[in-house]
Amino acid sequence: MxxxxxxxxxxxxxxxxxxxxxxxxxxxxxxPARANGFAPTRTMRGGSNNYRPNAPLVSALGSGFIVSGMVRQAGNGAPLKGVRIQIWAATTLGGEREPRNHGSVLTAADGSFRLEMEQIVPNFGQPHAHLAYDDGRFQTVFLRPVLGSPKDRSVQTEFVLAPA
Amino acid sequence: MRRNPRLAAICAWGAVLLALGLPVALAATSPWLSYRNPAYVIASFAGIGALALMLLQPLLAAGYLPGPGLARARCWHRWLGAGIVLGTALHVGGLFLTSPDDTLDALLLVAPTPFSVYGVTAMWAILATGLLVLLRRRLGLTLPVWRMAHNALALVAVLATIIHALQIEGTMEPLSKWALCVGVLAASLFTLFDLRLRRPLLRWRGRQPNP
CATH class of the missing domain: 1.20.5 (Single alpha-helices involved in coiled-coils or other helix-helix interfaces)
Structure with a gap:
């Protein structure tokens, strides 16, 4: 019982x-749209801090740390090719305002992007990276992913962009 | 067993200075310091130093440490209090020079980092404590009221500073940071308990007629 x-x-x-x-x-x-569509990524708090617009396109900013991710279109989630993503972070080269820590990459045909840079170090209390989409075709998005540990050697993130 | 007062004093001061000096010394060996600009390094150590001084403040206020006597200990307490205010100003100023964006976000309470709000709370509590000391006469507060206000503000400053420091991934070595924070909290709480509760109760009982 x-x-x-x-x-x-x-x-x-x-x-x-x-x-x-x-x-x-x-x-x-x-x-109904929430269930099947890709919702646009929202800008994170503090994401645009120490942003220097139009960081040069680079093949690498150093070595040892990989920032990578995907860029998709909001709604259908289709990968977006040739989109410029700007990346900066505090690394062993210096702080977030150090020009050598700023660079841009373009997404490949599958929407992926990847930038190798120097090891990211804790800055203002958290080890984190900054990424931006700011080119007008889609709505501007600033991301600020935080590393799980300062020993991490990579960080991944995703942009889902909505038309401007 | 005979107690040697001089040896006891040296041991007490040695233990306290080691407890606050070791975390600072370990922070000075952090590899991350070499990736920071001078303003950021000064800001870091101004913050760590202010936290370390918070260990001495209650001990001096209560006259627990042997040697100087209560009057001189209180005088040191005032100077170290000024040091904590100065450390706070250097901390915030240095951070502002390093990254105005991040510092303004913190001051305006819109920073993404959870420890920022505690840092800003501590900053205001420390500034208010300093102002209260400077304006003690002009405000015309009675001693009990002034004491309560000073202790309450100092306790807010201590609690907020500790939470702020513990959440930060920075130059402080984690274990020594925890030890220092526990020490600061224990010293502050014990002093408040002793000066504001235990001793007044003992005095009050002393005034009661014997049965």
Whole structure:
């Protein structure tokens, strides 16, 4: 036999789930686009700090640390080719305002981008990178991914861009 | 066993100076320092130094450390208090020179880093503590009110500084940083308990007629 307290607890759980489902279902019907589409990436807080527009296109800014990611179109998620992504970070070369720590790369046909640079070091309390899309065709997005550990040798991120 | 007061004093001061000096010394060996500009290095050590001084402040205020006597210890307490205000100013100023964007974000409470809000809270609490000391006479506060305000602000400054420091991945070596923060918190809480609760209660009981 199930003790009365357990029965009451499972009733409460079931009732809460049902209640939650009832509040969620109509909302789910009202926003159908969320389920199947790629939502645009939103600019992160502090993402544009120490941005120097039009960083030169580079093949590498150093070696030992890889910043990579994907660029997709909002909605259908199609990979975007030839999109310029600007990247900067505090590394062993110096801080985020050090010009040698700023560079741009273009995405490949599969929407991927990759830049090798010097090791990223903690700056203002967190080891992090900055990435920007700021070329007008799509809405501007600034990202500020934080490394899980200052010992990490790479960081990955994704841009889902919405038309401007 | 005979107690040697001079040896006890040397041990007490040695332990306290080691507890606050070792974390600073270990931070000075951080490899990340060589990747920072001078303003950022000064800002880093101004912040670490202010945290380290917070270990001495309650001990001096209460006169726990043997040697100087309460009056001189209180005088040192005022000078170190000025040092903490100066350290805070150098910390924020140096960070601003290094990255105005990040520093303004922090000051305006819109920074993405969770420790920034604690740093800014500590900054205001430290500045308010300093102002309260300077305006002590002009404000015309009675001693009990002034004490309560000073202790409350100092406690906010200590708590906010500790949370700020512990969340930061920076030049401080983690273990010694934790030890220093626990030490600062323990010294502050014990002093508050002793000066504002235990001793007043003992005095109050002393005034009660014996049964």
């Amino acid at each position: 199930i003790p009365a307290t357990y029965a009451r607890r499972s009733f409460l759980v079931a009732a809460s789930v049902a209640g939650l489902a009832m509040t969620q279902a109509p909302l789910g019907l009202l926003v």
